[in-house]
Amino acid sequence: MGEQPRHAIADSRVSARVQSFPESVIREMTRLCLHHGGVNLAQGFPDFPAPLELKQAAKAAIDADLNQYAITWGAPRLREAIAVAVKRTYGLEVDPGRDVTVTCGSTEAMMAAMLALIDPGDEAVILEPFYENYGPDAIVSGASPRFVPLRPPDFALPQEAMKAAFTTRTKVVVINTPNNPTGRVLRTEELRLIADLCVDYDAIAVTDEIYEHIVYEGLRHVPMATIGDMAERTVTISGISKTYSVTGWRVAWAIAPPAISDAIKRIHDFLTVGAPAPLQEAAVTALQLPARYYEGLLQLYIGKRQRLLAHLRAAGMSPVTPEGAYYILCDLSDLGLVDDVAFAKWLVGTVGVAAVPGSSFYSRRADGSHLLRFTFSKKDETLDDAGARLAALPELLGRASVPGIERRGA
Ligand SMILES: Cc1ncc(COP(=O)(O)O)c(C=O)c1O
Structure with missing residues (x-):
């Protein structure tokens, strides 16, 4: 070795x-x-x-004895609230019973998605610089990473390098917008280019959108799942850690088409069983906060x-x-x-x-x-x-x- x-x-x-x-x-x-x-x-x-309403909701949930396992892929009320929020914010139709898996943070959602999709030797295209977890996510799932560098000062998507990174072995492309560490927000044209490559190579986009509500300069977050028919081949990951300032609660979700959701649910079930039940209840309150x-x-x-x-x-x-x-x-x-x-x-x-x-x-x-x-x-x-x-x-x-x-x- x-x-x-x-x-x-x-x-x-x-x-x-x-x-x-x-x-x-x-x-x-x-x-x-x-x-x-x-x-x-x-x-x-x-x-x-953290917001007072959330803390009160968490305490009330514990007092109401919501202290046992929730349904493994997420409390029904939370999955429903996620579907309503996604429809309200982006106009996307999500079936809460079929398409949503609630996880212990987006950290788990990303690992579960990779384990659900990757066979050893499959390639994962990863935009670089990247949130440090994606390296171990690729290793643990057995993916061969192919990195595409985004260069300062604007960290725009390099079209030719992106095209060159896709091969017949590409299974997933991992995207994080708004991005940690660069802050870059991918533009619609850039997402379209990635979407076209996913269609051409029959690949799946796994998108970490945990900072979806923190976008400056009058820009707008565009979820990959809203581009063309990409909802059919996208795993959208988000959660409550950053938007509601509760990184210690460990509640997030993956939204994916039914068969991929089934695969993610299976991994999730054996990895963590479920996210904390009372905090899932408080996450419902979070998702219902006004504009x-x-x-x-x-x-x-x-x-x-x-x-x-x-x-x-x-x-x-x-x-x-x-x-x-x-x-x-x-x-x-x-x-x-x-x-x-x-x-x-x-x-x-x-x-x-x-x-x-x-x-x-x-x-x-x-x-x-x-x-x-x-x-x-x-x-x-x-x-x-x-x-x-x-x-x-x-x-x-x-x-x-x-x-x-x-x-x-x-
Ligand atoms: C891009 C990105 N994804 C995921 C996470 C972790 O999120 P969670 O708390 O939901 O596991 C972070 C935390 O810093 C992050 O920056």
């Missing part, structure tokens, strides 16, 4: 599958941040309260995006303004960044701000080693605390030699 990778677990009883991917860099940064008492702009979870809730959420994040952009610019970080989601990528090439992991560890230890090294979003780590990702899903005070700490950065960089930074002309 050759040399063990650096992240290998030193015990030969552990499966080769597990040895082939590292632990989550994002969660590692969170641990380092706790250790150093830093400000955590690494992991994308809000540090502000002004979503307007408020967007205003909140527009303000936070501006705030963090200003702090990052002041620290000399060259942030890329995101079109959606709640992350900002910074290109630190101008500062001489060559080793994002070493620098991120130094940043959290010395400056006290945790960010995610850009390499964790790339198949070839070197492609992201000049990038860092910061989240702005935090209280204004948290963002300002991070800003105050980052203000020291230009001087620190000028004075000392810093891990991960290569000085030009030095």
Whole structure:
């Protein structure tokens, strides 16, 4: 098998599958941040309260003794509420009894979809940079990933590279719009190109739309399932973690045509049985919130995006303004960044701000080693605390030699 990778677990009883991917860099940064008492702009979870209505609904559900297993593929009331919300927002007809599987987070939905669709050797086209889970999702399901790079500054879909990535072995294309980490929102023409390729190669689009309600610049989220007849060959994944600021509740869903839904339900049943029953009930309340809730959420994040952009610019970080989601990528090439992991560890230890090294979003780590990702899903005070700490950065960089930074002309 050759040399063990650096992240290998030193015990030969552990499966080769597990040895082939590292632990989550994002969660590692969170641990380092706790250790150093830093400000955590690494992991994308809000540090502000969840909506009161949701908390009350969850408590009421527990008090009403909704504490046993829900139907494995989701409480009927929640599946119904998901179908109503999808119809209201995008005009899509979804049969709640047939097409919806409620899962423990979109994390489970994505893994269950891949396990339901992939046979070893099937190819998965993955747009890059990508949310770090898709790498292990591909490995665990046995897919051979084919990465298509989206390049800064606009991260537009490269048409020719996309066409070249599809082959007769392509089974799925994994899409995430609005995107983590770039914030890119795919345009209708780009989705059409992917849809045409899916039809030509009889492939399925698995789309992670968890940030569907966090879209700026007057842009609009377009679900892949609304393009032509793509609903027949799309697994749409979304959930309540980001839209309703409840990442710890672990409630999400996959919407797919009947046979694919049956396959996802089968995997889901044996993976987790079901998402937490009382929190599924509270998710019904979430999906019934009025339009002004979503307007408020967007205003909140527009303000936070501006705030963090200003702090990052002041620290000399060259942030890329995101079109959606709640992350900002910074290109630190101008500062001489060559080793994002070493620098991120130094940043959290010395400056006290945790960010995610850009390499964790790339198949070839070197492609992201000049990038860092910061989240702005935090209280204004948290963002300002991070800003105050980052203000020291230009001087620190000028004075000392810093891990991960290569000085030009030095
Ligand atoms: C693109 C993307 N998909 C999925 C998730 C995880 O979502 P969930 O909490 O529903 O598992 C995240 C969390 O950061 C994400 O950024």
